[in-house]
Amino acid sequence: MKKKASYITICIVLLAALGVSLLAAVTIGSSSLTIEQVYEIILYKLFGIGDGTALGAGPVHDVVWYIRMPRLILALLVGMGLSVCGVIMQAIVKNPLADPYVLGISSGASLGATLSIMLGVGVALGANAVGGMAFLGAFGISVAVVGLANVGGRANSVKLLLAGMALSAVCSAFSNFIVYLVNDKDKIQTVTYWMMGSLAGAKWENMAVIAPVILLGTLFFWTQHRTLNLMLLGDESAVTLGTDLHRWRQLYLLVSSAMVGFIVYSSGMIGFVGLIIPHVVRMISGTDHKKLIPLSALVGSIFLIWADVLCRVVIHGAELPIGILTSIIGAPCFIYLMVRRRYGFGGNE
Amino acid sequence: MMQIRAEDLKMNIGGTEILKGVSIGAGDGGFIGVIGPNGSGKSTLLKCIYRVLNPTKGEVSLNGKPLHTYSFKESAREMAVVAQHNYYNFEFSVRDVVLMGRSPHKRAMERDNAEDFKIVDEALEKVGMLPFKDRSFSTLSGGEQQRVILARALAQKTNCLILDEPTNHLDIKYQLQLMDIVKELNLTVISAVHDLNIATMYCDKIFVVKDGNIVAFGSPADVLTKEFIKEIYEVDAELLTDKNGLLHILYSPGRYA
Numbered sequence A: 001m002k003k004k005a006s007y008i009t010i011c012i013v014l015l016a017a018l019g020v021s022l023l024a025a026v027t028i029g030s031s032s033l034t035i036e037q038v039y040e041i042i043l044y045k046l047f048g049i050g051d052g053t054a055l056g057a058g059p060v061h062d063v064v065w066y067i068r069m070p071r072l073i074l075a076l077l078v079g080m081g082l083s084v085c086g087v088i089m090q091a092i093v094k095n096p097l098a099d100p101y102v103l104g105i106s107s108g109a110s111l112g113a114t115l116s117i118m119l120g121v122g123v124a125l126g127a128n129a130v131g132g133m134a135f136l137g138a139f140g141i142s143v144a145v146v147g148l149a150n151v152g153g154r155a156n157s158v159k160l161l162l163a164g165m166a167l168s169a170v171c172s173a174f175s176n177f178i179v180y181l182v183n184d185k186d187k188i189q190t191v192t193y194w195m196m197g198s199l200a201g202a203k204w205e206n207m208a209v210i211a212p213v214i215l216l217g218t219l220f221f222w223t224q225h226r227t228l229n230l231m232l233l234g235d236e237s238a239v240t241l242g243t244d245l246h247r248w249r250q251l252y253l254l255v256s257s258a259m260v261g262f263i264v265y266s267s268g269m270i271g272f273v274g275l276i277i278p279h280v281v282r283m284i285s286g287t288d289h290k291k292l293i294p295l296s297a298l299v300g301s302i303f304l305i306w307a308d309v310l311c312r313v314v315i316h317g318a319e320l321p322i323g324i325l326t327s328i329i330g331a332p333c334f335i336y337l338m339v340r341r342r343y344g345f346g347g348n349e
Numbered sequence B: 001m002m003q004i005r006a007e008d009l010k011m012n013i014g015g016t017e018i019l020k021g022v023s024i025g026a027g028d029g030g031f032i033g034v035i036g037p038n039g040s041g042k043s044t045l046l047k048c049i050y051r052v053l054n055p056t057k058g059e060v061s062l063n064g065k066p067l068h069t070y071s072f073k074e075s076a077r078e079m080a081v082v083a084q085h086n087y088y089n090f091e092f093s094v095r096d097v098v099l100m101g102r103s104p105h106k107r108a109m110e111r112d113n114a115e116d117f118k119i120v121d122e123a124l125e126k127v128g129m130l131p132f133k134d135r136s137f138s139t140l141s142g143g144e145q146q147r148v149i150l151a152r153a154l155a156q157k158t159n160c161l162i163l164d165e166p167t168n169h170l171d172i173k174y175q176l177q178l179m180d181i182v183k184e185l186n187l188t189v190i191s192a193v194h195d196l197n198i199a200t201m202y203c204d205k206i207f208v209v210k211d212g213n214i215v216a217f218g219s220p221a222d223v224l225t226k227e228f229i230k231e232i233y234e235v236d237a238e239l240l241t242d243k244n245g246l247l248h249i250l251y252s253p254g255r256y257a
Helices: A002-025 A036-047 A059-092 A105-119 A129-147 A157-182 A187-197 A204-223 A225-233 A233-241 A246-266 A274-286 A290-315 A323-342 B042-049 B072-078 B095-103 B113-125 B142-155 B170-185 B195-203 B226-233
Strands: B004-011 B016-027 B032-033 B057-062 B079-084 B159-165 B186-190 B205-210 B213-218 B238-243 B247-252
Touching: A002 A290, A002 B095, A002 B159, A002 B195, A036 A059, A036 B079, A059 A204, A059 A225, A059 A246, A059 A274, A105 A129, A105 A157, A105 A246, A129 A157, A129 A246, A157 A187, A157 A233, A157 A246, A187 A323, A204 A290, A225 A246, A225 A290, A225 B095, A233 A246, A233 B072, A274 A290, A274 A323, A290 A323, B004 B042, B016 B032, B016 B042, B016 B057, B016 B213, B032 B042, B032 B195, B042 B095, B042 B159, B042 B186, B072 B079, B072 B095, B079 B142, B095 B142, B095 B213, B113 B142, B142 B238, B159 B170, B159 B238, B170 B186, B170 B195, B195 B205, B195 B247, B205 B226, B226 B238
Parallel strands: B032 B186, B032 B205, B079 B159, B159 B186
Antiparallel strands: B004 B016, B004 B057, B205 B213, B238 B247
């Protein structure tokens, strides 16, 4: 009983921390607004409190409502999605080194983005053609990985990983080939910048698609905690416990690649979040996915909100790409965890 | 009562015929042993029965119904498996591990209820691991881990238990302890047994597998003669009955032959 109470306490603390993070992060940015100004606008927009003519328009309104707020919500969603997908991928391939991009999703997304930036493929997708192509690339390669892993017998964790590596190499080669062929300095820079990830493109319009995908995906995986636990035992034990993992693994892979696809669509490639957050959370809660998934979602959101704040303030007058920041923070944390604990899904000290 | 039957099982793996038409049966609370030298096919036979492998030919049936007509969940409600000891590297609590035994009784989104927790506690009680409930599984010794896995199998609430050499790598104390617990459950048991002395102590009947065929069936005392052991395992042995009436097999190293 004691354990259970502490889990609920952790949840409440994290929820409170998320609330505080949202309230605090919205007041921090490159344009100097007072805390009062910011909250006046938010209160007016959300609850209609205050004078509409003064608060409902103007530059301050635009900064708070059209730039800071969507960006904050996007950070929350992306952090949540990447962390949850990291947990899922680690279960699918039964390897704690996995991250959301491990099964070739990153290379697929990059190929899509490169095609769009370099060759203008996918202009029909509208304003965010690059993101759209990246989504198609990410999702497409996941389907291909599942297909390839099923050639010559049922897919298992190892075959999925190998298929992911092979297709990832093919996609990277194609991306590099296109970059080499087109050889346009400006476009190359755009590709590079996109690969570093940024939340600056957040807009309310995109949120209508991304929010449901991430939130429903997270909820879905939360309900799947039993099967996810069985994945760590392996196929043989799972069969004796009444679950054939084969179909579930593919379903989970496709759901999480749709989530990652939308994340890539909205914010490019943000590394290390999906790898490190699940590890940090496992140290608190153990491996049981019933706790691991909601806690990872919360910790991931909080982490990315603050990472984005740091990006906005760390260089005066400019913005650091968030992918760089998460790697700078993430890699040393990861090394610390690796040195401090025996590496694995938790396990022996 | 539970009946489990394998009819004329054949199994080819990579062009090699591992099982060449094996039939075995168990039921009514009997403790059935499957013995045989390494590579004889006994583990393959059990894997066909507990659905990890699909036999190339032949059929396994539960209570007269072919196994493939059962969903995996349904068959996991009929038979539970304790396999060879594996090292798991993850931080599940003992209770989490045993709770997994309830999964064949659960729909995809169903929550664990008080009944499940009660069953988990009872199963842990039976194997004497209740005080370890909140410990991390990975911190237990090999013998303790196998008892927890047995508790997980008990939490499945099945009539049949399949043991695939569960006492491998365990010290003799834990081997006897685990088998004692199983024996007292009065379930239908099919167990692959490595150690002939364990077989004589616990099995009501034994099947002997060699080169993918059943070569003998009967009570351990009837089957395991000096000549038979020489023929199957190619070692010299002496047989001895102790004061409790238990049969013991004593092996002689080659240099005394």
